[in-house]
Amino acid sequence: MSLTLRHLFRPPATVQxxxxxxxxxxYARTNLLWFEERCTGCSTCAQACPDGxxxxxxSQDAEGRRNIDRYEIDFRICMYCxxxxxxxxxxxxxxxxxxxxxVYNFEEMYRDxxxxxxxxxxxxxxxxxxxxxxxxxxxxxxxxxxx
Numbered sequence: 775m776s777l778t779l780r781h782l783f784r785p786p787a788t789v790q791x792x793x794x795x796x797x798x799x800x801y802a803r804t805n806l807l808w809f810e811e812r813c814t815g816c817s818t819c820a821q822a823c824p825d826g827x828x829x830x831x832x833s834q835d836a837e838g839r840r841n842i843d844r845y846e847i848d849f850r851i852c853m854y855c856x857x858x859x860x861x862x863x864x865x866x867x868x869x870x871x872x873x874x875x876x877v878y879n880f881e882e883m884y885r886d887x888x889x890x891x892x893x894x895x896x897x898x899x900x901x902x903x904x905x906x907x908x909x910x911x912x913x914x915x916x917x918x919x920x921x
Contacts, residue, residue: 798873800906803854805871806847807897808890809905811912813866815842822861827852847890849883870897870906 789796798804815832831844858867871893877883885893898904903911 798870800870800908801856802869803856804869804873805849805854805875805893806852806859806867806869807871807894807906808845808847808867809894809911810842810845810866810887810891812864813842813845814864815840815845816863818861818863819858819867822857823852824855824857825851825853828858842887845887845890847885849885850880865905865907865909868906872897 815830817830817832820826820828820830827848827850829844829846829848830842832840833843834840854869856869859865859869897906898911903913905911
């Protein structure tokens with residue numbers, strides 16, 4: 775009874791969801807964000823995935839650089855365990871995606887390279903060009919001059 779009386783005079787802890795969005799902890803098991811600029815195509819995330827929901831296909835160009843031809847995540851079978859985020863040595867795949875991505879069509883949960891990049895770029899724009907782990911992303915508007 776004392777616990778009830780203690781909380782009786784406190785303000786409620788209810789969050790009015792559509793108007794007010796609660797902060798998500800950094801390492802919460804949320805949707806995955808894939809940052810193409812950090813990915814080398816090593817496919818350690820695909821090897822670490824127990825569900826096999828990540829597909830990475832690469833090729834090499836004439837200069838010996840690895841190109842990422844396909845990068846796909848099937849969120850229909852993903853169990854959000856986070857093993858892929860732990861395995862990635864370059865932190866190209868990170869937790870912290872949107873929580874409000876419910877879909878009506880089950881096929882929309884299969885996301886290819888372009889859909890994943892679009893979601894990641896939207897995240898960076900909303901969060902002052904900062905990755906979910908707190909590191910700053912390279913500025914997309916900066917002029918990089920090659921020698």
